Amino acid sequence: MTKSWKLPFAAACAALLASSPAFSQDNATANLMTYGDAAGSGQAILSNLTPNSTTYLLVSLGETPANYFLRDTYGTGDNDDYLSIVGPTPPFQAILNGTSTPGGQYTQPYVLPAVALDLKVYWQGFTLHPAQAGTAGMFQDFTNVRVMTINDHGRWQYTCTDFPTAGSNVASAVMETGVNGLPTKLFVSGGGPALLTDEQTPYPTNDQAWIYDAARETHTVAAGAPMTDSRAFHTCTALGDGTFLVCGGVQGPNGTGPYFSKVLNTAEVWDPVNGFQQVGNMGSYRAGHTATLIESGIHAGKVLIAGGTEGNGAHELYGVDDLLTTALKSTELYDPVTQTFSAGPWMQEPKAGASALTMANGEIIIAGGITWTTIIFIKVPDFSDSAVFYDPTSNSFTYSRNLQHKRALFGMVERSNGDVVCAGGAGGDILNIGPISSSEYFDLSSLSFVNIGQMGNNAAFPGAVVLPDDTVVILGGAQGDLDDPVPVNNVNILSPANVWTAGTPLQIEHAGGVAAYLEDGTIYMGTGETGILNTSTEKSETYTP
Secondary structure (H helix, E strand, C coil): CEEECHHHHHHHHHHHHCCCCCCCCCCCCEEEEEECCECEEEEEEEECCCCCCEEEEEEECCCCCCCEHHHHHCCCCCCCCCCECCCCCCCCCEEEEEECCCCCCEEEEEEECCCCCCCEEEEEEEEECHHHCCCCCCEECCECCEEEECECCCEEEECCCCCCCCCECCEEEEEEECCCCCEEEEEEECCECCCCCCCCCCCCCCCCEEEEECCCCEEEECCCCCCCCCCECCEEEECCCCCEEEECCEEEEECCCCCEEEECCCEEEEECCCEEEEECCCCCCCECCEEEECCCCCCCCCEEEECCECCCCCCEECCHHHHHCCEECCEEEEECCCCEEEECCCCCCCEECCEEEECCCCCEEEECCEEEEEECCEEEEEECCEEEEEECCCCEEEEEEECCCCCECCEEEECCCCCEEEECCEECCCCCCEECCEEEEEECCCCEEEEEEECCCCCECCEEEECCCCCEEEECCEEECCCCEEECCCEEEECCCCCEEECCCCCCCCECCEEEECCCCCEEEECCECCCCCCECCCEEEEEC
16 A cells, blocks of 8 residues: 555546546445544545455545546546545645455555644545546546544544434434444434423424434435424334334424323334335334344344333323323334234333343343332332343243343443443432432343442433443433433443443533444434523534543
C-alpha cells in the first residue's frame, strides 16, 4: 500500500480518458468504514471490491456539490462518485492506493495528527481497471462516502445532523452491519413524550421513521414513511431480510382533558421499496411489550411478541393506574410469510415494560417488568423479579429464575460469554414508584442471577451497550417517577470485572432514546427526553472510548 502524488494520478486518469467518449455507470457496490477518529493510529477498510484490483482511497477535507472528482472532472458521468474537489487542483490530503485481496477487501492504516476537534474528513474509494479504458468498466466499486468527525478519546460530540423529529419511547433495530458485525445503519420509528401516561397532559405520538447512517453521521427519513399509525412505547424488529416489523404501542393525543392514549393492536412492515404496509392485527392490544426474532427451532424467522399492557376495558390509558394492573402474560407469533399473528405459549406471569433478548444458547430471556397478582379478586400491582425463558425447539417457556431485584424499564445486554447484565430501571415499592440503581447479571453457566452492586445514580429508561471487551455502558435515563420523569446525562461504566465507575457525561440528557455500539468503535446515543420538562430532543451524539 502506497501513498501516491496527486498529479501523477490525475495525469494517469486523464491519459486513459483522453481519447474515450463520455460514459456513465452507477456501481456504488462497495463499502467503506474508518476505525479511529481520534489522534493516533487507525485504519480504513473497504469491502465488496473486485478481487485483486488496483484500489484508490481518497481523503479530503472538503465536499461541495459543484465539482465531483471523477464524474465531473474526467467526464465519467458516474452518479455514485460523490467526493468533491475545489479549484483546478484537487486539495486532497492523501491519495492512497494498493491492491484488493482475493476476498475483495482493502485495508489502509493511517495516523491522524492532533488537529482541530470536530473537523470533518471525507473518504471515498474505488477500483481502477486500465484494461477497460473507454468503457463503463474502467472505474468500478465506488464506495459510500465516509464522513469522519475528528474527536478525542473520552469525549462526546454531536453527529453531523439531528433527528428530523424529536421523540422518546421510540423503537429501533439494527438495519445494516459492517465487517465486524456491528451496526452501520439503525432503523428508528415513532415516539412521543417521555411521560408514559398522564391524564393532565396530551400525548402526541409520531408516525415517522428514520435511518441513522453511521458512515455519514446523518439521519434521514426512511423511504415510504410515514407509518400507517403513529405510535410510541411500541416495538421494531428486524426480520433478517431488510424488512422491519413495527407493532403495538400507544397512540395519541386523545381527549380534551382528561387526556388519554389508545393502546394499539395494529402492525405494519417496512421494506425499502414499498415503505410501510399494514399487515394483520395482533390478537391482543399491546404497549410496552417485547418483540424478539426467533433464530432457531421450529418457528425460526418468526417474531415472539410477549406481554405488554392492554390498557383499561376500552384499551385506553389515562393515568398510571391504567398501566399498573393491565399487563398481559399471553404471547403470539408473527409469521412474515403469511403476515399474520397466531397464539403463542403463555408466560408464568403478566409483564409490561420487560426486557428481552436472544441468548447465546438460542433461548429468549424475558426479564422483569410491571406485573400484578390477584388477592381476593383484587388486582395488586407489583414489579417483577422473575425472568422467563423461551425454548425455540419446543415453543414453550421451560423455566424461570428470580432476579436479585424487582425492576422494569431497565437496560439489558449480553456479554460475549453469554452472561446477561441488567441495570437500573424502575422498581421499589409499587406505591412509591421510582428509578433504581441496582444491577445484576444472569450467569449462563449456573442459570442464576448474581448481584453486582449499585450504579452511581438511579436511571429508568436508560440506554445500554456492551463493548467488545465486555465493558457495559449505561447511558442517560431518567430519575423522578413515571408521572414526572427527570432525565439525566449520567454515564455509568461496568468493567469486565463488574466494577462500576462514572463515565464522561453526555452533552445533554437522553431518556427513552436509542443507544448502540457502532461498527466504527463509537457509542451512539440519540433522541429521547431531555432536561426541559416533558420535552424530547432531536440531538444525537457519539463517544470515542
